[in-house]
Amino acid sequence: xxxxxxxxxxxxxxxxxxxxxxxxxxARRDGIEIVHYEPQYPAGSKGERRMVRIxxxxxxxxxIASTAFVVAFIWWPWExxxxxxxxxxxxxxxxLTLGLALIGVGLGILTWGKKLLPHEIAxxxxxxxxxxxxxxxxxxxxxxxxxxxxxxxxxxALKLSLLGLLPLGAVAAAVPIGxxxxxxxxxxxxxxxxxAGATPENPIKLVxxxxxxxxxxxxxxxxxxxxxPGIPGGVSNKYADSPTLLIHLREDDxxxxxxxxxxxxxxxxxxxxxxxxxxxxxxGCPASLYEQQTNRLLCPCHQSQFLITDNARPVFGxxxxxxxxxxxxxxxxxxxxxxxxxxxxxxxxxxxxx
Ligand code: FES
Numbered sequence: 001x002x003x004x005x006x007x008x009x010x011x012x013x014x015x016x017x018x019x020x021x022x023x024x025x026x027a028r029r030d031g032i033e034i035v036h037y038e039p040q041y042p043a044g045s046k047g048e049r050r051m052v053r054i055x056x057x058x059x060x061x062x063x064i065a066s067t068a069f070v071v072a073f074i075w076w077p078w079e080x081x082x083x084x085x086x087x088x089x090x091x092x093x094x095x096l097t098l099g100l101a102l103i104g105v106g107l108g109i110l111t112w113g114k115k116l117l118p119h120e121i122a123x124x125x126x127x128x129x130x131x132x133x134x135x136x137x138x139x140x141x142x143x144x145x146x147x148x149x150x151x152x153x154x155x156x157a158l159k160l161s162l163l164g165l166l167p168l169g170a171v172a173a174a175v176p177i178g179x180x181x182x183x184x185x186x187x188x189x190x191x192x193x194x195x196a197g198a199t200p201e202n203p204i205k206l207v208x209x210x211x212x213x214x215x216x217x218x219x220x221x222x223x224x225x226x227x228x229p230g231i232p233g234g235v236s237n238k239y240a241d242s243p244t245l246l247i248h249l250r251e252d253d254x255x256x257x258x259x260x261x262x263x264x265x266x267x268x269x270x271x272x273x274x275x276x277x278x279x280x281x282x283x284g285c286p287a288s289l290y291e292q293q294t295n296r297l298l299c300p301c302h303q304s305q306f307l308i309t310d311n312a313r314p315v316f317g318x319x320x321x322x323x324x325x326x327x328x329x330x331x332x333x334x335x336x337x338x339x340x341x342x343x344x345x346x347x348x349x350x351x352x353x354x
Contacts, residue, residue, distance in 0.1 A: 012134075023145045026138030031125035039118045043154070051115045056161035058108030063164025065100035066171045072097060073174045082238060101168055108161075118149060193277075194229030194239035195326065196341040203329060203337030205230030206246060206275070213335035216273065219248040222292045226278065229338070241346050243278040244326050245288060245297070246336060247308060253295055256309040264343050265311055268327040273336070275326040276312045277346040280304060282319035284347050297323070 010017070010025040017025075024034050041048035078090045131139070152159045198204040205213045206227035211234075219225055224247040228235045234242065249257065254272035261269075268274070276297070280287040285301035290308075296315070297306045304317030312323035324342040331337040 012137075019141060019145045019148070022138065022141045026135070026142060027122065029138065030135065032122050033124075034120060034122045036121035037118060038120075040115060048116070051111065052155050052158050055108050055112045055116065056157050058104045058111065059161035059164040060104075061164075062101045062104030062108065063161075063167050065097045065104060066167035069094060069097035069101060070167060070170045070174050082233060082236070098171065101171060105165060105168060190347075191345050192341050193346060194231055194234045194242035195338045197231075198229075198338040198340050200329070200339045203331050203339050205331065206244065206328070206336040206338060207234065209235050211235060213333070214246070215334050216248075216271075216330060216336070219246060219273070221248050221250055221272075223248050224288075224290045226288065227275070227336070241277075241279055243286060244275050245278050245290070246273060246275045246328070247290065248273050249295075249309070253309050257311075260310050262311045262322075265325045268325045270328045270330060270336070273328065274308070275328045275336075275338075276306075276308070276323040277326065277342060278323075279347040280319060281314070281321040281323060281346075281348060282317070287323065 010021070012022060012025065020037075027034050041051065072090070072093045076090050076093060077085070077087045079087060081087050152162070195204055207213055207230040208225070209228065211230065213230060214225065214227060224245055227244050227246045229239060229242050231239075233239060249272045251272055254269070254274075257269065257274060278286045278288055280299040280301065282299065282302055282304050285299050287297050287299035287304065287306065289298035289300060290296075291298060295308045297308055297312060298304075299306075299317065299319065302318050304319035305315050306312040306319070306323050307315045311325065314320060314322065324344050324346050326342055327339045328336055329339050
Protein backbone atom coordinates (compact mmCIF):
# COMPACT_ATOMS: atom_id res chain seq x y z
CA UNK A 1 0.00 0.00 0.00
CA UNK A 2 1.22 3.52 -0.76
CA UNK A 3 2.52 5.71 2.10
CA UNK A 4 0.24 8.49 0.89
CA UNK A 5 -2.35 7.45 3.43
CA UNK A 6 0.02 7.41 6.44
CA UNK A 7 -0.30 10.17 9.09
CA UNK A 8 1.99 13.18 8.83
CA UNK A 9 5.09 12.36 10.85
CA UNK A 10 7.37 15.24 9.95
CA UNK A 11 7.14 18.65 11.58
CA UNK A 12 7.78 21.13 8.81
CA UNK A 13 8.90 23.78 11.31
CA UNK A 14 11.75 21.59 12.45
CA UNK A 15 14.84 23.79 11.83
CA UNK A 16 16.96 20.72 11.14
CA UNK A 17 15.03 19.86 8.00
CA UNK A 18 16.80 20.43 4.71
CA UNK A 19 14.97 21.79 1.71
CA UNK A 20 15.02 18.32 0.19
CA UNK A 21 13.50 16.85 3.39
CA UNK A 22 10.60 19.28 3.02
CA UNK A 23 10.31 18.47 -0.66
CA UNK A 24 10.22 14.74 0.07
CA UNK A 25 7.67 15.26 2.86
CA UNK A 26 5.59 17.49 0.65
CA ALA A 27 5.63 14.88 -2.05
CA ARG A 28 4.63 12.24 0.46
CA ARG A 29 1.65 14.33 1.63
CA ASP A 30 0.63 14.67 -1.98
CA GLY A 31 0.72 10.94 -2.34
CA ILE A 32 4.04 11.01 -4.14
CA GLU A 33 6.81 8.79 -2.90
CA ILE A 34 10.30 9.72 -4.09
CA VAL A 35 11.92 6.32 -4.22
CA HIS A 36 15.12 7.30 -5.94
CA TYR A 37 16.96 10.62 -6.21
CA GLU A 38 20.50 10.88 -7.44
CA PRO A 39 22.57 13.59 -9.16
CA GLN A 40 24.07 12.37 -12.44
CA TYR A 41 27.50 13.77 -11.62
CA PRO A 42 29.09 14.72 -8.33
CA ALA A 43 29.19 18.52 -8.02
CA GLY A 44 32.35 19.90 -9.60
CA SER A 45 33.36 16.55 -11.11
CA LYS A 46 35.07 16.22 -14.48
CA GLY A 47 31.93 14.74 -16.06
CA GLU A 48 29.78 17.59 -14.83
CA ARG A 49 32.23 20.18 -16.17
CA ARG A 50 32.22 18.46 -19.56
CA MET A 51 28.43 18.51 -19.73
CA VAL A 52 28.39 22.16 -18.71
CA ARG A 53 30.80 22.93 -21.55
CA ILE A 54 28.57 21.10 -24.05
CA UNK A 55 25.43 22.91 -22.91
CA UNK A 56 27.29 26.22 -22.93
CA UNK A 57 28.48 25.53 -26.47
CA UNK A 58 24.90 25.02 -27.70
CA UNK A 59 23.65 28.19 -26.03
CA UNK A 60 26.55 30.21 -27.37
CA UNK A 61 25.89 28.78 -30.83
CA UNK A 62 22.29 29.94 -30.43
CA UNK A 63 23.48 33.39 -29.45
CA ILE A 64 25.89 33.74 -32.37
CA ALA A 65 23.44 32.33 -34.95
CA SER A 66 20.53 34.46 -33.80
CA THR A 67 22.74 37.56 -33.71
CA ALA A 68 23.83 36.77 -37.26
CA PHE A 69 20.17 36.38 -38.24
CA VAL A 70 19.29 39.83 -36.89
CA VAL A 71 22.34 41.42 -38.53
CA ALA A 72 21.62 39.78 -41.91
CA PHE A 73 17.93 40.60 -41.67
CA ILE A 74 18.67 44.30 -41.23
CA TRP A 75 21.81 44.88 -43.27
CA TRP A 76 22.21 42.15 -45.90
CA PRO A 77 21.29 43.37 -49.42
CA TRP A 78 17.86 41.84 -49.96
CA GLU A 79 16.41 43.58 -52.99
CA UNK A 80 16.29 41.43 -56.10
CA UNK A 81 18.97 42.31 -58.62
CA UNK A 82 19.78 40.72 -61.93
CA UNK A 83 22.94 38.59 -62.09
CA UNK A 84 25.02 37.03 -59.38
CA UNK A 85 25.14 39.20 -56.27
CA UNK A 86 24.73 38.98 -52.46
CA UNK A 87 20.95 39.36 -52.65
CA UNK A 88 20.78 35.80 -54.04
CA UNK A 89 21.77 34.31 -50.68
CA UNK A 90 19.63 36.55 -48.48
CA UNK A 91 16.92 33.95 -47.87
CA UNK A 92 19.37 31.00 -47.42
CA UNK A 93 21.33 33.04 -44.87
CA UNK A 94 18.19 33.79 -42.88
CA UNK A 95 17.19 30.12 -43.02
CA LEU A 96 20.63 28.87 -42.04
CA THR A 97 21.11 31.22 -39.09
CA LEU A 98 17.58 30.72 -37.79
CA GLY A 99 17.95 26.95 -38.17
CA LEU A 100 21.24 26.93 -36.24
CA ALA A 101 19.73 29.10 -33.51
CA LEU A 102 16.78 26.75 -33.06
CA ILE A 103 18.94 23.63 -33.18
CA GLY A 104 21.32 25.19 -30.64
CA VAL A 105 18.62 26.09 -28.13
CA GLY A 106 16.88 22.73 -28.61
CA LEU A 107 20.02 20.64 -28.08
CA GLY A 108 21.13 22.85 -25.19
CA ILE A 109 17.89 22.38 -23.28
CA LEU A 110 17.77 18.66 -24.10
CA THR A 111 21.33 18.06 -22.96
CA TRP A 112 20.79 20.07 -19.80
CA GLY A 113 17.66 18.12 -18.94
CA LYS A 114 19.00 14.68 -19.79
CA LYS A 115 22.59 14.96 -18.61
CA LEU A 116 22.76 17.53 -15.84
CA LEU A 117 19.51 17.28 -13.91
CA PRO A 118 19.37 14.57 -11.20
CA HIS A 119 17.70 11.22 -11.83
CA GLU A 120 14.49 10.87 -9.91
CA ILE A 121 11.97 8.10 -9.64
CA ALA A 122 8.70 8.96 -7.91
CA UNK A 123 5.38 7.17 -7.53
CA UNK A 124 2.19 9.22 -7.29
CA UNK A 125 -1.39 8.28 -6.45
CA UNK A 126 -4.23 10.14 -8.08
CA UNK A 127 -6.29 12.46 -5.85
CA UNK A 128 -9.01 15.07 -6.38
CA UNK A 129 -9.75 18.45 -4.86
CA UNK A 130 -7.91 21.76 -4.39
CA UNK A 131 -4.63 22.20 -2.49
CA UNK A 132 -4.68 23.55 1.07
CA UNK A 133 -2.34 26.35 2.31
CA UNK A 134 0.22 23.88 3.66
CA UNK A 135 0.49 22.21 0.31
CA UNK A 136 0.94 25.56 -1.35
CA UNK A 137 3.86 26.28 0.99
CA UNK A 138 5.34 22.95 0.04
CA UNK A 139 4.93 23.76 -3.63
CA UNK A 140 6.81 27.02 -3.12
CA UNK A 141 9.68 25.17 -1.41
CA UNK A 142 9.65 22.63 -4.22
CA UNK A 143 10.03 25.30 -6.85
CA UNK A 144 12.88 26.86 -4.87
CA UNK A 145 14.52 23.47 -4.68
CA UNK A 146 14.20 22.92 -8.41
CA UNK A 147 15.70 26.33 -8.99
CA UNK A 148 18.72 25.49 -6.89
CA UNK A 149 19.08 22.07 -8.51
CA UNK A 150 19.25 23.71 -11.92
CA UNK A 151 22.46 24.95 -10.37
CA UNK A 152 22.87 28.04 -12.51
CA UNK A 153 24.15 29.92 -9.47
CA UNK A 154 27.08 27.59 -8.87
CA UNK A 155 27.88 27.10 -12.56
CA UNK A 156 28.95 30.54 -13.78
CA ALA A 157 29.85 29.27 -17.25
CA LEU A 158 26.30 28.04 -17.70
CA LYS A 159 24.92 31.32 -16.41
CA LEU A 160 27.11 33.22 -18.86
CA SER A 161 26.12 31.02 -21.77
CA LEU A 162 22.43 31.71 -21.05
CA LEU A 163 23.13 35.27 -22.12
CA GLY A 164 23.56 33.76 -25.57
CA LEU A 165 19.81 33.13 -25.61
CA LEU A 166 19.04 36.84 -25.45
CA PRO A 167 19.49 37.42 -29.21
CA LEU A 168 16.95 34.64 -29.77
CA GLY A 169 14.35 37.05 -28.40
CA ALA A 170 15.59 39.62 -30.88
CA VAL A 171 14.99 37.08 -33.66
CA ALA A 172 11.32 36.88 -32.70
CA ALA A 173 11.12 40.66 -32.80
CA ALA A 174 13.28 41.05 -35.92
CA VAL A 175 10.50 41.26 -38.47
CA PRO A 176 8.43 44.00 -36.77
CA ILE A 177 11.58 45.85 -35.70
CA GLY A 178 13.09 45.52 -39.19
CA UNK A 179 9.94 46.91 -40.72
CA UNK A 180 10.34 49.99 -38.53
CA UNK A 181 14.05 50.42 -39.30
CA UNK A 182 13.74 50.19 -43.05
CA UNK A 183 10.76 50.47 -45.32
CA UNK A 184 10.89 47.18 -47.22
CA UNK A 185 9.30 48.74 -50.26
CA UNK A 186 11.16 50.97 -52.60
CA UNK A 187 9.13 54.17 -52.95
CA UNK A 188 6.16 53.53 -55.22
CA UNK A 189 7.53 50.17 -56.38
CA UNK A 190 4.07 48.74 -55.79
CA UNK A 191 2.49 51.43 -57.92
CA UNK A 192 4.34 51.01 -61.21
CA UNK A 193 5.23 48.21 -63.60
CA UNK A 194 7.62 47.74 -66.51
CA UNK A 195 5.33 49.98 -68.55
CA ALA A 196 6.14 52.99 -66.36
CA GLY A 197 7.65 55.67 -68.56
CA ALA A 198 5.40 54.97 -71.54
CA THR A 199 3.78 58.08 -73.02
CA PRO A 200 1.67 58.67 -76.16
CA GLU A 201 4.77 60.21 -77.75
CA ASN A 202 7.14 57.44 -76.60
CA PRO A 203 5.01 54.31 -76.23
CA ILE A 204 6.56 51.07 -74.97
CA LYS A 205 6.06 48.14 -77.33
CA LEU A 206 4.18 45.05 -76.20
CA VAL A 207 6.39 42.03 -76.85
CA UNK A 208 6.16 38.25 -76.64
CA UNK A 209 8.40 36.32 -74.27
CA UNK A 210 11.05 36.24 -77.02
CA UNK A 211 10.91 40.03 -77.26
CA UNK A 212 9.28 40.05 -80.70
CA UNK A 213 6.69 42.83 -81.16
CA UNK A 214 3.12 42.09 -82.19
CA UNK A 215 1.02 43.36 -85.05
CA UNK A 216 -2.80 43.49 -84.80
CA UNK A 217 -3.28 40.90 -87.54
CA UNK A 218 -1.23 38.40 -85.53
CA UNK A 219 -3.98 38.05 -82.90
CA UNK A 220 -7.02 36.37 -84.37
CA UNK A 221 -10.56 37.42 -83.45
CA UNK A 222 -11.45 35.87 -80.09
CA UNK A 223 -7.78 35.12 -79.50
CA UNK A 224 -5.45 36.34 -76.82
CA UNK A 225 -1.72 36.53 -76.21
CA UNK A 226 0.45 37.21 -73.16
CA UNK A 227 2.63 40.26 -73.65
CA UNK A 228 5.37 42.02 -71.72
CA PRO A 229 6.95 45.49 -71.74
CA GLY A 230 9.50 45.77 -74.56
CA ILE A 231 12.27 47.08 -72.32
CA PRO A 232 15.54 45.46 -71.15
CA GLY A 233 14.60 42.73 -68.65
CA GLY A 234 10.91 43.31 -69.40
CA VAL A 235 10.26 39.57 -69.75
CA SER A 236 12.27 38.66 -66.63
CA ASN A 237 11.27 38.30 -62.99
CA LYS A 238 12.46 41.83 -62.45
CA TYR A 239 9.14 42.91 -63.93
CA ALA A 240 7.04 40.05 -62.61
CA ASP A 241 4.13 42.46 -62.14
CA SER A 242 3.97 43.36 -65.84
CA PRO A 243 2.59 40.31 -67.73
CA THR A 244 -0.47 41.46 -69.63
CA LEU A 245 -3.18 39.70 -71.58
CA LEU A 246 -3.84 41.24 -74.99
CA ILE A 247 -7.27 40.14 -76.23
CA HIS A 248 -8.84 40.57 -79.65
CA LEU A 249 -12.58 40.88 -78.95
CA ARG A 250 -15.31 40.09 -81.47
CA GLU A 251 -16.69 43.36 -82.75
CA ASP A 252 -20.05 43.08 -80.92
CA ASP A 253 -18.23 42.27 -77.66
CA UNK A 254 -15.91 45.23 -78.23
CA UNK A 255 -18.99 47.42 -78.58
CA UNK A 256 -20.39 46.12 -75.28
CA UNK A 257 -17.08 47.04 -73.66
CA UNK A 258 -17.06 50.51 -75.19
CA UNK A 259 -20.55 51.13 -73.79
CA UNK A 260 -19.55 50.08 -70.29
CA UNK A 261 -16.04 51.50 -70.02
CA UNK A 262 -15.13 52.90 -66.62
CA UNK A 263 -14.12 56.52 -66.85
CA UNK A 264 -10.55 55.66 -65.89
CA UNK A 265 -10.37 53.22 -68.84
CA UNK A 266 -11.54 55.73 -71.44
CA UNK A 267 -9.26 55.58 -74.46
CA UNK A 268 -7.42 52.48 -73.20
CA UNK A 269 -8.63 49.85 -75.70
CA UNK A 270 -7.47 50.07 -79.31
CA UNK A 271 -10.26 49.32 -81.77
CA UNK A 272 -11.48 45.85 -80.73
CA UNK A 273 -8.29 45.00 -78.80
CA UNK A 274 -8.02 45.36 -75.04
CA UNK A 275 -5.18 44.60 -72.63
CA UNK A 276 -5.61 43.61 -68.98
CA UNK A 277 -3.11 42.85 -66.25
CA UNK A 278 -2.71 39.10 -65.79
CA UNK A 279 -1.97 39.47 -62.09
CA UNK A 280 -5.11 38.39 -60.25
CA UNK A 281 -6.39 41.05 -57.87
CA UNK A 282 -7.14 38.41 -55.26
CA UNK A 283 -3.77 36.90 -54.40
CA GLY A 284 -1.63 37.58 -57.43
CA CYS A 285 -1.83 34.36 -59.46
CA PRO A 286 -1.62 34.70 -63.23
CA ALA A 287 -5.21 34.78 -64.47
CA SER A 288 -5.05 33.61 -68.04
CA LEU A 289 -7.75 31.03 -68.66
CA TYR A 290 -9.76 32.98 -71.22
CA GLU A 291 -13.19 31.55 -71.87
CA GLN A 292 -14.00 32.94 -75.28
CA GLN A 293 -17.72 32.04 -75.33
CA THR A 294 -18.57 33.79 -72.07
CA ASN A 295 -15.87 36.47 -72.25
CA ARG A 296 -14.72 35.49 -68.80
CA LEU A 297 -11.13 35.34 -67.62
CA LEU A 298 -10.61 32.64 -65.00
CA CYS A 299 -7.99 32.58 -62.28
CA PRO A 300 -7.00 28.97 -61.57
CA CYS A 301 -5.94 29.58 -57.97
CA HIS A 302 -9.26 30.31 -56.26
CA GLN A 303 -11.61 30.38 -59.22
CA SER A 304 -12.15 34.13 -59.48
CA GLN A 305 -13.76 35.11 -62.78
CA PHE A 306 -13.50 38.49 -64.49
CA LEU A 307 -15.87 39.75 -67.18
CA ILE A 308 -13.72 40.99 -70.04
CA THR A 309 -16.51 42.98 -71.68
CA ASP A 310 -17.14 44.89 -68.44
CA ASN A 311 -13.70 46.27 -67.51
CA ALA A 312 -12.62 42.83 -66.21
CA ARG A 313 -15.00 43.26 -63.30
CA PRO A 314 -14.92 40.29 -60.88
CA VAL A 315 -18.16 38.33 -61.26
CA PHE A 316 -17.30 35.20 -59.29
CA GLY A 317 -14.88 34.10 -56.60
CA UNK A 318 -12.90 35.92 -53.93
CA UNK A 319 -11.42 38.75 -56.05
CA UNK A 320 -13.08 42.08 -55.32
CA UNK A 321 -11.27 44.44 -57.69
CA UNK A 322 -11.31 44.63 -61.48
CA UNK A 323 -8.19 43.69 -63.38
CA UNK A 324 -6.40 46.93 -64.35
CA UNK A 325 -6.60 47.84 -68.05
CA UNK A 326 -3.45 48.88 -69.93
CA UNK A 327 -3.84 51.83 -72.34
CA UNK A 328 -2.70 50.60 -75.75
CA UNK A 329 -2.22 51.86 -79.27
CA UNK A 330 -0.47 50.80 -82.49
CA UNK A 331 2.80 52.67 -82.99
CA UNK A 332 4.31 54.05 -86.17
CA UNK A 333 5.91 50.65 -86.91
CA UNK A 334 2.51 48.98 -86.82
CA UNK A 335 3.21 47.22 -83.49
CA UNK A 336 1.13 47.21 -80.34
CA UNK A 337 2.46 49.53 -77.64
CA UNK A 338 1.40 50.94 -74.27
CA UNK A 339 0.82 54.68 -74.05
CA UNK A 340 1.19 54.81 -70.27
CA UNK A 341 1.55 52.54 -67.28
CA UNK A 342 -1.52 50.99 -65.66
CA UNK A 343 -3.58 53.74 -64.08
CA UNK A 344 -4.20 51.76 -60.90
CA UNK A 345 -1.84 49.35 -59.10
CA UNK A 346 -1.83 45.79 -60.41
CA UNK A 347 -2.16 42.72 -58.25
CA UNK A 348 -3.74 42.02 -54.88
CA UNK A 349 -5.28 44.84 -52.88
CA UNK A 350 -3.25 46.28 -50.05
CA UNK A 351 -4.06 48.92 -47.50
CA UNK A 352 -2.42 51.87 -49.23
CA UNK A 353 -4.57 51.42 -52.32
CA UNK A 354 -7.51 53.73 -52.76
S1 FES B 1 -5.34 34.46 -56.82
FE1 FES B 1 -6.87 34.55 -58.30
S2 FES B 1 -8.62 33.86 -57.32
FE2 FES B 1 -7.13 33.83 -55.79
